[in-house]
Amino acid sequence: MDFLEDLSMYNEAMKNSYYLITKRKTLDDIYISLEEETIDAFYLPFDPIEEDGRSIDIIDMVIDYFITTEEYEKCEELTKIKEKCLKTLIE
Secondary structure: OOHHHHHHHHHHHHHHHHHHHOOOOOHHHHHHHHHHHOOOOOOOOOOOOOOOOOOHHHHHHHHHHHHHOOOHHHHHHHHHHHHHHHHHHHO
8 A cells, every 4th residue: 555545545534434424424325335336445534333423533533634625614514513412422
């Protein structure tokens, strides 16, 4: 694996995380798109079997990624979800 492949996997992981955290896509949606595109893997920075990506550390990581790509609308949406998650943890 080279740097560009690693970077591509990282970018894909962040985008997939955004879709799952915001519930724009489900794991099934991602699997179906993989079958249609004949891609053999998809990347996430968390284990989708163990969690849904809505933990504070994962959301912070995805927000940081979208800050670097200057996609501030996504950051705002993720921040709102993070605030809801924090309220749930407190209650």
